[in-house]
Amino acid sequence: MSQRKTSGDPARATIRDVAERAGVSVASVSRVLSGNYPVSEDLRRRVMKVVRDLDYVTNAHARSLAGGGTPTVAILINNITGAAFAHVAKGVEGAATLRGWLSLVGTTGDDPERELALVNLMRQQGVAAVVLLGGAYDYDEYQLRMARFARSLDAAGSHLVLVGRPPLEGDVPATTVDYDNEGGAYAMASHLLSAGHRRVLILPGPAELTTAQGRLKGARRAFESYGVPFDPGLVRYGPYDDEHGYAAVETALHDTPDFTAVLAGTDVVAAGAMQALRAAGLRVPDDVSIVGYDDIPLASQLTPQLTTVHVPYEEMGRVALRAVADRREGGAGRRKGADGDHLILGTHVVVRNSVQPPPRG
């Protein structure tokens, strides 16, 4: 007999439908469902019965408009494929779920245009935070861009979290969750050097990526520490994929075949490198040692199992979420500039079976 809905659309039940059918007021239904107001047992039972009968769920949009609502985190990533990402995402998602938060995912595909669009989209959604994953590009313009995002989100009551990227310069309202990228590379290279390797082929990754730069820098520092001359001719930049690993080793085998170890910027790159070595009839690690970075599952699935640097991806995800959750609860208590907006997690070498001393010491 309702005047409101004449059509028989497949429209979902509203709180009014529930109230009407239960013979109570809309306010009461809301109270029963949110449970933050004393309600008689009788009323609760009556309402809940109707809720079940109608299979009613509250409209999240209406709820969040009215003030309540589930906090949401947005995860933005270049490429959703890629194990490292998956683990961070798992960490974020898991921690979010634990708190009853929701998580959105978006892929940028390395397109700045799209990245901008996504950040705005997330802003529209009123997300509690935007988590940006992956290495940053070392452009000035990039810094400015991120700073703008950070301020823009901040002004909208949201927050930017950078994961696995270097922190932004200046007084920018953003949180960074980082890992000791350079330190890991230093340790990894040291491991190789202390095994006796002197000529090491280095495949840092894309030259413009900050992670690649950091990894190269760490390796370089290790060479210095060991007093071993560093040969820039043994460094081959390129994308973080197995094809590059394969191609780089193939070329190096032709140009500078005297290397006894490969320091790959990523486990995936290492996998490619390993194949190229095998294809050339070289044994791993007997003839050439090889190490990776990231410690994704692939590392222990290869034969020999890959010695690599463990990066606590999943934990980074959890930490990132905790950071924004704390900040949100801390609310007025926290000021910008408070400590805790740059967190660095440790890395460590995982020794497996892909390293041996060079053939003839």
Next chain:
Amino acid sequence: MSQRKTSGDPARATIRDVAERAGVSVASVSRVLSGNYPVSEDLRRRVMKVVRDLDYVTNAHARSLAGGGTPTVAILINNITGAAFAHVAKGVEGAATLRGWLSLVGTTGDDPERELALVNLMRQQGVAAVVLLGGAYDYDEYQLRMARFARSLDAAGSHLVLVGRPPLEGDVPATTVDYDNEGGAYAMASHLLSAGHRRVLILPGPAELTTAQGRLKGARRAFESYGVPFDPGLVRYGPYDDEHGYAAVETALHDTPDFTAVLAGTDVVAAGAMQALRAAGLRVPDDVSIVGYDDIPLASQLTPQLTTVHVPYEEMGRVALRAVADRREGGAGRRKGADGDHLILGTHVVVRNSVQPPPRG
């Protein structure tokens, strides 16, 4: 001078703020922004300037409450880690983005409780569709559960899409995007048989999972076609992970060491199996051949590169999204029971280097 907002909260600008500041009505601002109503050039310019000045973005919740709004797809998955998922997700997300849709992701962690909670959460969000990924459990209760989800979502104007699962029985409002699971296994096993293998260790996966059942069934059919006796003693169930692959081969090597090939239910399982064989001093494929299923990147990163069954995961994701998008646009035109609610994509064997005829004919 506004009476509405006294506090200086970091509250985002509303459409009213824009209207006020631009000296126009709220309706006009809305029109300029949605662009579906004729507006004078002058007004547009004035409004857009204020929008930029205030860095205003529309409130997605309010917008979708009022009728407009971006359609959203929810992707529900057991474990966000796992390459197969990642590719489906990529497909869904990519296709969604292409249409300006949004995608949400949730993980169930194999917990039925949590699955229910998530489906309800998505229902609250008013998502256009819920995409459920991964093999189904072969319980009756499970069928009922899914049917309930399907109807519940349907009643709320949403839609359930099952990807990589068998379709639901009966007249249930759900779409299924499936691949020829059994056919792929049939072809894969045939490949092994035609290479001369007769004793094949089969690691189908978890016995309760429909994908594992299908893969086993396909293999079995191949044995029949070739007139080769099928030995159930060579079948070892277990989880879809490398540890199981390793352990299963290790045991089999002790119990029934006469097998000459391993048919793994998954590339990851194959990776584990390969390691166990190597650990036992066996060469792959010289002593024992091995094949996988899924054709994830890992397959071509192993040495030797793995012969496996290609499953068009990413395309399945795209197809799934297209299905719901079409249905949504088709709107009143489509009836339930229309064709197109069960799509099956093909699989095929990818021959690489992990299969050779058995050692001695």
Next chain:
DNA sequence: AACAATCTGGGATACGGTTCCCCCACTCTC
């Protein structure tokens, strides 16, 4: 020149909840 037709912009209402404010009924106390 008067009137009709076409554009543009504004006012008001609806979307589905949450929550503030107020009132009623019932018990407890003096």
Next chain:
DNA sequence: GAGAGTGGGGGAACCGTATCCCAGATTGTT
């Protein structure tokens, strides 16, 4: 037995946007 106190429920104002329905302005027609 009457007044005060308390607990539970209803009415209504808002949250921020889209859109329906009109009115004023502008242009074109006879």
